[in-house]
Amino acid sequence: CILSVTSGFYPISIAFCFYLYLHGHLSLHKHRQRGGKEGQVLHRSKRGWVWNQFFVIEEYTGPDPVLVGRLHSDVDSGNGNIKYILSGEGAGTIFVIDDKTGNIHATKTLDREEQAQYTLTAQAVDRDTNKPLEPPSEFIVKVQDINDNPPEFLHGPYYARVPEMSNVGTSVMQVTATDADDPTYGNSARLVYSILQGQPYFSVEPQTGIIRTALPNMDREARQEYDVVIQAKDMGGHMGGLSGTTEVKITLTDVNDNPPKFPQSVYSMSVSEDKVPGEEVGRLKAKDPDLGDNGLVNYRLIDGDGLSMFELSTDSETREAVIKLKKSVDFETKRSYTLKVEGSNPHVDPQFLAWGPYKDEATIKISVEDADEPPVFVAPSYTFEVEENAPEGTLVGRVHAKDTDVANNPVRYMIPRYTDVEQFFSVNSEDGMITTTRPLDREAQAWHNISVSATEIDTKVRVNIKVKDVNDNSPEFATNNEVLMCETVAPGKVIETVSAVDKDEMAHRQHFTFSLAPEVAHNHNFSLKDNRDSTASIFVLRKGFSRLTQDVYNLPIEINDNGFPAMSSTNTLTIRVCSCDSKNTILSCNVEPYVLPAGLSTGALIAILACIVILLAIVVLFVALRRQKKEPLIVFEEEDIRENIITYDDEGGGEEDTEAFDIATLQNPDGANGFLPRKDIKPELQYPIRPGSGRPAANSVDVDDFIKTRIAEADSDPTAPPYDSIQIYGYEGRGSLAGSLSSLESVTTESDLDYDYLQSWGPRFKKLADLEAERDTSKC
Numbered sequence: 102c103i104l105s106v107t108s109g110f111y112p113i114s115i116a117f118c119f120y121l122y123l124h125g126h127l128s129l130h131k132h133r134q135r136g137g138k139e140g141q142v143l144h145r146s147k148r149g150w151v152w153n154q155f156f157v158i159e160e161y162t163g164p165d166p167v168l169v170g171r172l173h174s175d176v177d178s179g180n181g182n183i184k185y186i187l188s189g190e191g192a193g194t195i196f197v198i199d200d201k202t203g204n205i206h207a208t209k210t211l212d213r214e215e216q217a218q219y220t221l222t223a224q225a226v227d228r229d230t231n232k233p234l235e236p237p238s239e240f241i242v243k244v245q246d247i248n249d250n251p252p253e254f255l256h257g258p259y260y261a262r263v264p265e266m267s268n269v270g271t272s273v274m275q276v277t278a279t280d281a282d283d284p285t286y287g288n289s290a291r292l293v294y295s296i297l298q299g300q301p302y303f304s305v306e307p308q309t310g311i312i313r314t315a316l317p318n319m320d321r322e323a324r325q326e327y328d329v330v331i332q333a334k335d336m337g338g339h340m341g342g343l344s345g346t347t348e349v350k351i352t353l354t355d356v357n358d359n360p361p362k363f364p365q366s367v368y369s370m371s372v373s374e375d376k377v378p379g380e381e382v383g384r385l386k387a388k389d390p391d392l393g394d395n396g397l398v399n400y401r402l403i404d405g406d407g408l409s410m411f412e413l414s415t416d417s418e419t420r421e422a423v424i425k426l427k428k429s430v431d432f433e434t435k436r437s438y439t440l441k442v443e444g445s446n447p448h449v450d451p452q453f454l455a456w457g458p459y460k461d462e463a464t465i466k467i468s469v470e471d472a473d474e475p476p477v478f479v480a481p482s483y484t485f486e487v488e489e490n491a492p493e494g495t496l497v498g499r500v501h502a503k504d505t506d507v508a509n510n511p512v513r514y515m516i517p518r519y520t521d522v523e524q525f526f527s528v529n530s531e532d533g534m535i536t537t538t539r540p541l542d543r544e545a546q547a548w549h550n551i552s553v554s555a556t557e558i559d560t561k562v563r564v565n566i567k568v569k570d571v572n573d574n575s576p577e578f579a580t581n582n583e584v585l586m587c588e589t590v591a592p593g594k595v596i597e598t599v600s601a602v603d604k605d606e607m608a609h610r611q612h613f614t615f616s617l618a619p620e621v622a623h624n625h626n627f628s629l630k631d632n633r634d635s636t637a638s639i640f641v642l643r644k645g646f647s648r649l650t651q652d653v654y655n656l657p658i659e660i661n662d663n664g665f666p667a668m669s670s671t672n673t674l675t676i677r678v679c680s681c682d683s684k685n686t687i688l689s690c691n692v693e694p695y696v697l698p699a700g701l702s703t704g705a706l707i708a709i710l711a712c713i714v715i716l717l718a719i720v721v722l723f724v725a726l727r728r729q730k731k732e733p734l735i736v737f738e739e740e741d742i743r744e745n746i747i748t749y750d751d752e753g754g755g756e757e758d759t760e761a762f763d764i765a766t767l768q769n770p771d772g773a774n775g776f777l778p779r780k781d782i783k784p785e786l787q788y789p790i791r792p793g794s795g796r797p798a799a800n801s802v803d804v805d806d807f808i809k810t811r812i813a814e815a816d817s818d819p820t821a822p823p824y825d826s827i828q829i830y831g832y833e834g835r836g837s838l839a840g841s842l843s844s845l846e847s848v849t850t851e852s853d854l855d856y857d858y859l860q861s862w863g864p865r866f867k868k869l870a871d872l873e874a875e876r877d878t879s880k881c
Contacts, residue, residue: 155169155170155205155240155241155242155243156242156243156244156245157169157207157211157242157243157244157245158244158245158247159210159211159212159213159244159245159246159247159249160210160211160212160247160249161207161210161211162210166197166206166207166208167206167207168204168205168206169196169205169206169207169242170204170205171202171203171204171205172185172198172203172204172205172223172225173203174203174225174234174235176225176234176235177225181201181228182227182228182229183225183226183227183228183234184200184201184225184226184227184228184231185198185199185200185201185202185203185223185224185225186198186200186223186224186225186226187205187221187222187223188221188222188224189219189220189221189222189239190219190220190221191219191221192221192222194208194209195207195208195209195211195219196208196219196221196242198223200228207242211244212244213244213245213246213247213282213283214250214281214282216244217243217244217283218241218242218243218244219241219242219244220239220240220241221239221240221241221242222237222238222239222240223237223238223240224236224237224238245286246282246283246286246287246289247282247289248282248287248288248289248335248336248341248342248343249282250280250281250282250289250343251280251335251343251344251345252278252279252280252292252333252334252335252343252344252345253278253279253280253281253345254276254277254278254331254333254345254346254347255278255279256277257276257347257348257349258347258348258349258350259274259276259347259348259349259350260349260350260352261273261274261312261349261350261351261352262351262352262353262354263314263351263352263353263354264353264354264356265319265320265321265322265353265354265355265356265358266317266318266319266320266356266358266453267314267319268314268317269313269314269315269316269317270313270314271313271314272311272312272313273303273312273313273314273349273351274311274312274349275309275310275311275312276294276305276310276312276331276347276349277310278292278294278310278333278345278347280292280335282335288335288336288337288339288342289335289336290335291335291336291337292333292334292335293307293308293333293334293335293337293338294306294307294308294309294310294331294332294333295307295331295332295334295338296312296329296330296331296332297330297331297332297346298328298329298330299327299328299329299330299349299351300315301315301316302314302315302316302319302327302329303315303327303329303351305331307338310331310333312329312331312349312351319353320353320358321353321354321355321356322359322390322391324353325352325353326350326351326352326353327350327351327352327353328348328349328350328351329348329349329350329351330346330347330348330349331346331347331348331349332344332345332346333345333346333347355391355392355393355395356391356395356450356452356453357391357394357395357396357446357448357449357450357453357459358391358450358453358456359389359390359391360389360446360456360457360458360459360460360461361387361388361389361398361444361445361446361459361460361461362387362388362389362461363385363386363387363388363444363461363462363463364388365385365463366463366464367463367464367465367466368383368385368463368464368465368466369465369466369468370382370383370424370465370466370467370468371467371468371469371470372426372430372467372468372469372470373469373470373471373472374429374430374431374432374469374470374471374472374474375472375474376426376429376430377426377429378426378427378428378429379425379426380425380426381423381424381425381426382411382424382425382426382467383424383465383467384416384421384422384423384424385421385422385424385442385463385465386398386419386420386421386422387400387422387444387461387463389446391446394447394448395446395448395450396446397420397446397447397448398420398444398445398446399415399444399445399446399447400413400415400422400442400443400444401413401442401443402440402441402442402443403441403442403443403462404440404441405438405439405440405441405465406438406439407438407439407440407467408440409427409428410426410427410428410430410438411424411425411426411427411438411440411467412424412425412427413425413442422442422444424440424465424467430469431469432469432470432471432472433471433505435469436468436469437466437467437468437469438466438467438469439464439465439466439467440464440465440467441462441463441464441465442462442463442464442465443460443461443462444460444461444462444463445459445460445461446459446460473557474504474505475555475556475557476502476503476504476505476512476555476556476557477502477503477505478500478501478502478555479501479502479503480500483498483500485497485498485535487537487541489540489541489542489543490540490541490542491537491540491541492537492540493537493538493539493540494536494537494538495536495537496534496535496536497526497535497536497537498534498535499532499533499534499535500514500528500533500535500553500555501533502514502533502555504557510557511531511557512555512556512557513530513531513555513556513557514528514529514530514531514532514533514553514554514555515528515530515553515554515556516528516551516552516553516554517552517554520550520551520552521549521551524538525537525538525539525541525549526538526549526551528553533553533555535553572605572662572664572665572666572667572668573605573668574603574604574605574668575603575660575662575668575669575670576601576602576603576613576660576661576662576668576669576670577601577602577603577660577670577672578599578600578601578602578660578672578674579599579600579601579602583675583676583677584596584597584639584674584675584676584677585677585679585687585690586641586646586676586677586678586679587678587679587680587681587685587687588646588647588648588678588679588680588681589644589681589685590641590644590646591641591644592641592642592643592644593640593641594640594641595638595639595640596639596640596641596676597638597639597674597676598632598636598637598638598639599615599636599637599639599658599674600613600635600636600637601613601615601635601660601662603662603664603668605662605664605668607662608664611662611663611664612633612634612635612663613635613660613661613662613663614631614660614661614663615629615631615636615637615658615659615660615661616629616631616658616659616661617629617656617657617658617659618657618658618659618671620657621656621657624642625642625643626641626642626643626654627639627640627641627642627654627656627676628640628642629658637658639656639674639676646678647678648677648678648679648680648690651678652677652678652690652691653675653676653677653678654675654676654677654678655673655674655675655676656673656674656675656676657671657672657673657674658671658672658673658674659671660672677690678690857870859873
């Protein structure tokens with residue numbers, strides 16, 4: 102039984118026909134014949150589901166689904182009892198099957214670059230019972246490629262370099278394009294390279310994409326960069342193929358293919374005769390269009406009559422030849438010189454040696470200019486004699502100078518006053534005659550040394566004087582700021598980096614050096630490290646600083662400038678101990694916050710003190726006025742004493758003890774005579790003293806009676822003022838319910854004491870009674 106599967110659609114020009122053999126069972130039954138010889142039933146089986154691959158073209162955009170193929174089983178009699186089932190990749194979504202006819206269609210557009218093939222499974226089952234009539238079999242649907250992807254250069258744009266003057270065919274670089282189409286099917290991925298821009302300078306190999314030079318002697322100095330466009334086309338480059346392009350920027354690198362060349366063959370320069378050796382006369386430069394080392398030019402003097410008078414050097418920045426004066430020239434002796442200079446390349450490429458020579462020559466003509474030179478005295482020094490006491494205007498001698506210039510200008514003479522302070526001599530400005538201005542005394546001064554200067558009359562010149570520095574200033578700290586250090590600083594921490602300044606000029610490679618002063622070289626608080634770059638670091642040696650113990654440290658540091666002569670100085674670095682928080686942020690560095698309210702300025706403190714002084718003055722004035730008002734009421738005599746206090750250093754036995762001291766001392770001595778004068782006023786009349794009733798004798802020890810007598814006398818005193826007068830006596834009195842509290846009459850042991858009677862003394866003794874009761878309870 103043969104199952105045919107057809108696959109065909111428009112516009113495919115090739116028809117594919119595949120045959121499927123569906124497994125089936127064909128049973129031929131032969132019945133046994135009578136007589137005993139009957140043949141056995143034969144069973145013939147054919148191989149089931151022999152598949153070839155199905156093909157479907159990608160990117161099909163027709164209106165109807167694409168017919169992929171058809172399944173048919175020989176057990177299918179066409180009555181609709183068989184149902185065809187399709188499963189696997191894309192079954193039901195991309196591929197669908199007609200369960201009656203077995204036709205398979207692709208419902209979506211396929212892209213080979215996304216998925217090249219699909220694996221599906223086909224099976225024939227009974228429509229009613231869903232029982233398999235054939236075993237399932239797999240088959241593959243391959244997506245047939247079409248040319249729908251152009252070539253791409255994944256790494257473009259490209260940059261390449263090739264030496265100038267390269268030979269034809271020199272490889273520059275290789276570019277490669279990729280095509281996503283199937284390289285095994287047709288020519289969709291077969292690429293061919295061509296050049297669209299960059300001819301005739303470069304070419305590209307069609308198959309490999311290698312770019313090569315196409316012209317000889319390409320000169321970088323004429324053109325350095327080239328923009329080349331390369332195209333890659335599929336379908337083997339035939340018409341209808343897709344293409345992609347990329348840009349390649351090619352730069353020609355430099356080679357030494359150009360010799361140096363002076364712009365001029367002859368250069369003219371001039372130099373004044375007053376120039377000193379070492380001064381610059383002129384410059385010249387040979388041009389070389391090459392780059393880097395290829396364009397370097399070395400210069401040297403090779404000929405001329407000025408080789409001994411001039412020298413040549415090269416400026417490292419501008420690469421110019423610098424002509425300098427080697428010896429002083431004289432206009433009156435020789436007025437012109439000739440030099441010949443050569444410029445050559447130090448690095449020559451042997452490949453281009455035949456293009457040489459790589460050097461050039463130029464002639465320099467130097468003319469000497471006349472300078473207005475000072476006059477020259479005929480003799481280097483003069484010695485004259487003159488008699489002492491010669492009169493004023495006596496001729497001493499004559500000096501003579503002449504102008505060496507061609508103009509030969511007249512000369513004027515003068516004596517600088519610093520050489521003849523007392524002005525003993527004068528000189529004629531025209532002829533140089535020296536005369537005296539007063540008589541001279543040999544015994545006072547035997548010799549006079551003066552100077553005479555000669556200048557041209559019509560010549561003026563400006564003199565620039567530069568004062569050469571002498572190392573006469575000591576170095577010092579660059580800043581005088583205090584160093585603030587936390588109390589919790591860790592040992593080894595750098596708290597400051599000090600630097601120095603010097604008013605003198607610093608010589609080349611001269612630097613400052615730092616060291617601790619000898620008296621603190623071995624201190625245990627701080628150390629110094631010279632950084633050898635004119636700075637020094639200050640280190641902490643210990644911990645445990647406290648600004649309450651010492652808030653300021655003075656660290657003397659010696660600074661040496663290493664000059665000639667060397668100068669040094671000792672500068673003091675002030676280190677102040679501050680309180681800081683946990684993040685080493687400084688909170689306070691002064692002791693004032695501990696004794697003064699925070700936030701009060703000096704002006705505020707002065708204002709507060711002024712207010713206090715004013716208030717004190719008002720109080721004093723008020724008190725003085727009050728005293729002045731009270732003076733008329735009471736008149737005190739100078740020797741009047743209100744009370745007499747006598748102190749005894751022995752302890753008595755209580756109220757009943759009359760042996761410790763004389764009680765008569767408390768009595769007024771005037772009361773014995775019956776006369777009691779007032780102590781606070783001066784009475785105008787003296788009244789007779791009435792005898793008191795029941796007054797004890799002077800030696801009586803009854804203090805109670807004594808006080809009562811005193812009260813009666815005060816009440817009956819006719820001289821008493823209208824206001825009360827209080828007199829106090831230190832006596833407890835008798836008849837108290839509490840009795841005496843003196844310890845002298847107490848029992849010797851605490852066990853004999855009974856404080857229950859305190860409860861009957863009233864509310865004032867209730868607290869004491871409760872305390873004693875609690876103590877007795879605790880003892881029990």
